[in-house]
Amino acid sequence: MAQEQKQPKKSSETEESVETAPETDVNERREALDSDVDDILDEIDDVLETNAEDFVKSFIQKGGQ
Amino acid sequence: MSVRRVMGTEVEYGISVAGQPQANPMVASSQVVNAYATSTLKARRARWDFEEESPLRDARGFDMSRQVADPSQLTDEDLGLANVILTNGARLYVDHAHPEFSCPEVTNPLDAVRWDKAGEQVMLDASRAAARLPGNPQIHLYKNNTDNKGVSYGAHENYLMRRSTAFADIVKHLIPFFVSRQVFAGAGRVGIGQERPKHGFQISQRADFFEVEVGLETTLKRPIINTRDEPHADPEKYRRLHVILGDANLAEVSTYLKVGSTSLVLAMIEDGYITRDLSVDGPVSALRAVSHDPTLKTLITLKDGRKLTGVQLQMEYLDLAKKFVEERYGSDADYQTKNVLERWESVLDRLERDPMECATELDWVAKYKLLLGYRDRDSLEWDDPKLHLIDLQYADIRPEKGLYQRLVRSGRIERLLTDDLVEKAMHEPPTDTRAYFRGRCLEKYSENVAAASWDSVIFDLPGRESLQRVPTIDPLRGTKKHVGGLLDSSETALDLFNRLTGS
Numbered sequence: 001m002a003q004e005q006k007q008p009k010k011s012s013e014t015e016e017s018v019e020t021a022p023e024t025d026v027n028e029r030r031e032a033l034d035s036d037v038d039d040i041l042d043e044i045d046d047v048l049e050t051n052a053e054d055f056v057k058s059f060i061q062k063g064g065q
Numbered sequence: 066m067s068v069r070r071v072m073g074t075e076v077e078y079g080i081s082v083a084g085q086p087q088a089n090p091m092v093a094s095s096q097v098v099n100a101y102a103t104s105t106l107k108a109r110r111a112r113w114d115f116e117e118e119s120p121l122r123d124a125r126g127f128d129m130s131r132q133v134a135d136p137s138q139l140t141d142e143d144l145g146l147a148n149v150i151l152t153n154g155a156r157l158y159v160d161h162a163h164p165e166f167s168c169p170e171v172t173n174p175l176d177a178v179r180w181d182k183a184g185e186q187v188m189l190d191a192s193r194a195a196a197r198l199p200g201n202p203q204i205h206l207y208k209n210n211t212d213n214k215g216v217s218y219g220a221h222e223n224y225l226m227r228r229s230t231a232f233a234d235i236v237k238h239l240i241p242f243f244v245s246r247q248v249f250a251g252a253g254r255v256g257i258g259q260e261r262p263k264h265g266f267q268i269s270q271r272a273d274f275f276e277v278e279v280g281l282e283t284t285l286k287r288p289i290i291n292t293r294d295e296p297h298a299d300p301e302k303y304r305r306l307h308v309i310l311g312d313a314n315l316a317e318v319s320t321y322l323k324v325g326s327t328s329l330v331l332a333m334i335e336d337g338y339i340t341r342d343l344s345v346d347g348p349v350s351a352l353r354a355v356s357h358d359p360t361l362k363t364l365i366t367l368k369d370g371r372k373l374t375g376v377q378l379q380m381e382y383l384d385l386a387k388k389f390v391e392e393r394y395g396s397d398a399d400y401q402t403k404n405v406l407e408r409w410e411s412v413l414d415r416l417e418r419d420p421m422e423c424a425t426e427l428d429w430v431a432k433y434k435l436l437l438g439y440r441d442r443d444s445l446e447w448d449d450p451k452l453h454l455i456d457l458q459y460a461d462i463r464p465e466k467g468l469y470q471r472l473v474r475s476g477r478i479e480r481l482l483t484d485d486l487v488e489k490a491m492h493e494p495p496t497d498t499r500a501y502f503r504g505r506c507l508e509k510y511s512e513n514v515a516a517a518s519w520d521s522v523i524f525d526l527p528g529r530e531s532l533q534r535v536p537t538i539d540p541l542r543g544t545k546k547h548v549g550g551l552l553d554s555s556e557t558a559l560d561l562f563n564r565l566t567g568s
Binding site (some may be wrong): 058 | 161
């Protein structure tokens with residue numbers, strides 16, 4: 001199965017780094033993601049329709065395929 | 066076989082008239098299509114030729130009678146709704162209550178993405194052209210699939226397949242693939258359920274609107290496998306698989322992987338290569354269960370008792386496809402086949418680890434990331450109208466308003482194409498299918514083309530009493546290589562016709 005092939009091979013030498021490295025990666029990535037999300041939200045705030053509730057309510061479609 | 070085959074997409078766009086929620090959508094859709102036709106087509110407008118259509122022909126070997134069909138299924142009746150053929154070989158028309166863009170036939174996934182994106186630009190130009198006409202309102206279009214008030218509309222894919230393939234094999238091997246394909250092809254949706262959606266986010270726009278496994282309908286009792294048997298090609302050789310459960314994708318990678326992986330799976334089915342039974346227990350509920358879990362951890366039960374996530378089920382197909390391509394081609398596989406396999410694998414690996422890693426490639430993840438950002442920053446619950454608005458506005462095709470467009474412009478979504486390639490595809494047909502002949506005829510001899518369809522171009526020639534039909538039954542003839550020289554050197558439609566028919 002594809003999944004089994006993708007299990008990283010662990011040896012005793014690499015085990016330690018396997019345990020610590022991803023933690024830092026994840027934190028750094030999370031921070032980078034967070035600041036990127038803030039930027040894009042600020043940008044998008046400017047273009048969002050002003051009255052969300054009315055806008056969403058008035059989006060009514062007739063049937064399609 | 067590879068990812069290459071004759072294929073195409075068709076997208077019904079959501080439509081709204083600014084400030085008039087009760088506006089007649091058929092009228093508004095017609096305004097959009099007619100405005101585009103008037104502003105771009107040079108002279109006479111060719112009609113759509115309905116002669117070869119057979120929407121009630123069922124792949125299981127019978128025709129549904131017209132009396133029992135729902136009126137919406139009678140798509141071969143010319144209702145007088147706006148319906149035009151473009152110089153790029155596409156069909157732009159009003160389908161039910163939506164404007165629809167049906168791509169010209171292409172031969173590979175990247176071209177499918179290219180003409181699908183060209184469709185967005187055509188729709189954008191069309192809505193702008195409509196708004197410029199005196200007295201017309203502003204009409205806004207959305208590349209999505211539901212209004213979240215019980216109504217869904219489709220984004221279909223078409224794939225030409227060998228007629229000799231048993232339909233039962235197609236059904237058996239495609240259902241599990243379609244149940245799980247949404248993990249990368251879903252467009253993301255705020256709301257769960259059809260009529261009065263419950264609060265929450267799900268992966269697919271369409272999943273909740275599917276009710277049966279196999280059937281002919283597209284508007285009611287929607288089936289995972291649609292049996293419409295209308296090949297628009299030699300029926301002895303081909304069937305056209307009409308796929309109705311996909312979402313309308315904006316992200317180029319989502320569309321590319323969707324059609325690329327599907328084409329590969331179809332190649333394996335045609336070849337009798339899939340011997341593993343991946344049948345899913347209760348596929349309709351499995352389709353929904355996968356869609357309802359953006360963590361991608363939900364297990365679905367296979368008929369053999371195994372329990373897999375949607376991503377793991379996709380990995381089964383990927384594993385088969387890699388072996389298939391390796392055995393058939395080895396390193397001689399064409400670029401797109403290798404590229405689809407690599408991307409498919411990369412996306413599945415990352416989805417399994419953390420779906421957020423695919424936020425720059427896949428629609429549902431990009432949208433989900435935005436929504437989660439708003440939930441965090443503004444402490445919003447899933448029932449907050451603002452989150453529903455973001456869902457809707459993601460699909461607004463206007464560059465100044467559409468959130469997908471904003472993400473692209475700020476480099477947060479990966480592209481496979483350039484603006485230039487997409488713009489050219491708004492006007493030019495693919496060069497390697499019959500769409501080339503259709504599109505070039507419309508561009509060069511528009512005065513003399515009375516009608517056209519997927520499998521014909523009908524000329525109205527000077528000095529001839531009756532209309533002259535040129536059949537284009539083979540999708541792989543009428544290419545640039547085949548008729549390019551003839552078209553270039555024929556000054557008039559009459560020249561062309563005489564040379565084509567040897568008269």
